[in-house]
Amino acid sequence: MDPKPPILSLSATELEKWLADHDAPEYRRKQVWTWLARGASSFGAMRDVPKALRDELDREFRITSLHPIAVSQADNGLTTKTLFELDGGHSVEAVVMRYSDRSTLCISSQAGCPIGCPFCATGKFPFGRNLNAHEIVEQAVDAVRLLAVEGRRLSHVVFMGMGEPMANYRAVVESVRRLSDPDLLAISPRRIVVSTSGLIPRIEQLGSENIPVTLAISLHAARDELRDVLVPINRKYPVRELVDAAQGYADKTGRRVSYEWVMLAGVNDTERDAKELGVLLKRKLAHVNLIPFNPVEDTPYRAPDRASIRSFKALVEAQSLNVTVRDTRGREADAACGQLHERVMRNKLVPVS
């Protein structure tokens, strides 16, 4: 027997039609969504919805399609990584990071990733499939539920988990609309970051969507010769054209672009790299985010030491660029995307009971 459809697989219009077919007023849709946005874990908990309607919802729908199969904690409980099984058997990871002034969710848009960056745990296993918009939103709803118990609110979402968001463009854009929908999670697009390894046509399209999310470019190298290796899509969309497209997005939206740079010791953390980055981003609306590499088994790359991180940051600053070093959250939580999946697949982790 097919499982029941998850409630968030219905659009607002579809849910309102279902309600009308069950003699319920349209405004019940908003009530149901409000309960989901508050972290309700069952239809039964939706107290202002009549009992008969709650029972009917429960008969026909699931509250979510995601099954948590493993959880990993780090940073004294400030970071929680969950591995979810999807309908059909693939799995994805989502990471909740708690800070003093915010709670951020790192979300997955694909099971696996077709880009195949050689330093990335996700890129190492075969690509599974694109996620549907509701599967992306359900990761956020699950985070809301987790945080609600602690009296916290989900404030920020970054599309930096498994997958290349721009390779699953329609579902990602639809999920951003739902994450920011005032009737659902009401997270301002300004607090949503969509990252890409560099699919130029989709960057241009995103600029026309009228959803001013922050664009993050996974840059990692400023010259084609090195970027062709670290981010193989560069062979199709070279780095200068990519930065021009990102600046086009910045011009259209007024949003500063974030350039992500995973620091790989001895590979992309030299004075030459900093100077090339300075030339590439000169006069661009840009912020550089340095991310010390989180070691991944069976890759030839090493994490830089503290002194190299400090010195590379100073070299980039000397290029008159805005730069920060990202807090390396969750080392114990297999924080690099794909690591929890890999560990569970190797049976090193006890699944959720």
Ligand code: SF4
């Ligand atoms: S780093 Fe990002 S784009 Fe590259 S393989 Fe990993 S998930 Fe895909």
